[in-house]
Amino acid sequence: MTKIKDIPKIDRPRERFLQKGADALLKSDLLAILLGSGIKGKNVRQLSENIIRKFGKNFLNITVDNLLEISGIGQAKALQIASAISLVKRFYDENKINEIVIKNSQDILSLTYDLRDKKKEHLVCLYLNARNVLLKKEIVSIGLLDKALLHPREIFYPATELNAASVVLVHNHPSGDFSPSEKDNQIIEKIIQAGEIMGIPVIDFIIISQNNHYSFYEKLNKQKANIDYVADGIQGTLFAMFETERPSYEIAAEKIRENYFYIPQVKENHLQLHNRRYIGNKHKLIEWIFSIINKECKGNSFADIFAGTGVVSAVATKHFEKILLNDFLHSNYAIYRAFFGNEAWDKNKIDNIIKSYNNIYGDDLEENYFSKNFGGKFFSKNSAKIIGFIRENIEKNKKNLTEREYYILIASLLYTADKIANTVGHFDAYFKKEFINDSFFMKPIDPIDTQEISIFQEDTNDLAKKINADVVYIDPPYNSRQYSRFYHVLETLTKWDNPKLFGVALKPEPENMSDYCRANAKDKFAELARDLDAKYLVVSYNNTYDSKSNSSKNKITLQEIEQILQKKGPTKVFEKNYRHFNAGNTNFNNHKEYLFVTKAKI
Ligand SMILES: C[S@@+](CC[C@H](N)C(=O)[O-])C[C@H]1O[C@@H](n2cnc3c(N)ncnc32)[C@H](O)[C@@H]1O
Incomplete structure (x- = not known):
């Protein structure tokens, strides 16, 4: 043996x-x-x-x-x-x-029981994996459901992050009437089409009231209650049912792809251009803005001269051949160079550098400029140590990086810092907490494919004298709140010149203070409109004018804007009810968003 x-x-x-x-x-x-x-x-x-x-x-x-x-x-x-x-x-x-396996609408109802008593309308998404196991339940919106305001991105972005295979939506009707309204029908159509295109089917849309419920899945399945979502091994989806119920139904796939082109770009573990908190960003208004621009304006070139996050330019790349972006903040400039630049960069190299950064532990690091100033305030001590260490390392390593790689690393760090900051979304203040989580985990940004692009970091009124474009989009600040003060931590992190800091919010000496936030804003706007060499001026304006706080009062009135623009050429104004991302006390009830389109006189 x-x-x-x-x-x-x-x-x-x-x-x-x-x-x-x-x-x-x-x-x-x-x-x-x-x-x-x-x-x-x-x-x-x-x-x-x-x-x-x-x-x-x-x-x-x-x-x-x-x-x-x-x-x-x-x-x-x-x-x-x-x-x-x-x-x-x-x-x-x-x-x-x-594991919670979702078999039918009853399983969903037992998980969303609390919605029955809510006084406001909620839309809740339940994300499922391929075995219909619940991955996450998330409130997507609170308040009246409106097709125009609810974007499929809000539903499908978490789904892609979670790698979900399907989604179920639950919506409550506080009125007690559980039958779907016209708005519900419009919304569900829009969402199931988007889900089909994204490959994340919507299984069911359930409306619940205090004592009853309505499941689209059950109704379309010939009124059988409690019918299982998976029958004979096949997963039922609302899209498939709508198709069989209504043979004449057409899928406007091409149109939807254009409207929601952001969604297919979402890559797991990457940060997209719009994944940051920025006051006054137009991310949620983008479809409305471009539906007007596409109808009212013609041309090949587009200039976004108060570009902020750059989300408007990102969409413009799909409609115009040449794009110009400008903002005077250092952090925004770095972000544009990273996302929109057309210089070479090596993805593997960036991924490896970021991977190595994610193996750094705050406890192993000495204090640095960033942690001494912002640790325990805007970030936990350890997160601040890591951020400061990485920023220093990027600078030391600059000679081994292409310019694009340098900016991609800085932008990835800025986005990560914004994600974990102990703030409401800007750096005017931080939450007073005894304990802030060590939550640093750096993700790379996901650059945008662009064609001809020019990036500037100048005062807009100076730039206006030097450039020309068919369409110029103008979205200045309208109240006295200075962006350079709101985002000073990101500015300091980008410039990395270790400035002396002042006050509770640890701000550096003022820089890039906008005239649009001052009493002479109207004159500056008139000068800008006069100097711009453009076929069309498209101007965003919002009526925070009647706000309670002085700092939130608009420096230019709606009438003043209109008068100035009419001098440049015939002007149309479009308006929309909209509630902005607002971190302060300003009352934004009846808030309206305006878009002026001026066809410049030749
Ligand atoms: C309302 S935000 C623009 C938001 C942008 N449309 C978006 O969707 O993110 C105004 C932007 O103008 C910039 N800004 C203000 N005054 C400026 C000036 N004089 N020159 C250049 N940029 C300026 C600010 O830094 C800020 O990013």
């Missing part, structure tokens, strides 16, 4: 496990390791093979008595095997218990 010591070392189960891992071993080898030794007349391998062969697929149901029937297996070895099996089963069962 071959003894285990006669087998070459590399073929012995334990050695193989250590060198190649558990997956390289047969089941009998794994059992041999557990048993440790053979019995008289059988080495451990033969004994294990006998056991595996005897019980086969029933192995996980073996009892101690079954094992004792095998000649040579005593109580000790039988207990060893039976306990190992029980241990694995126990953990396996516990994991399964934590």
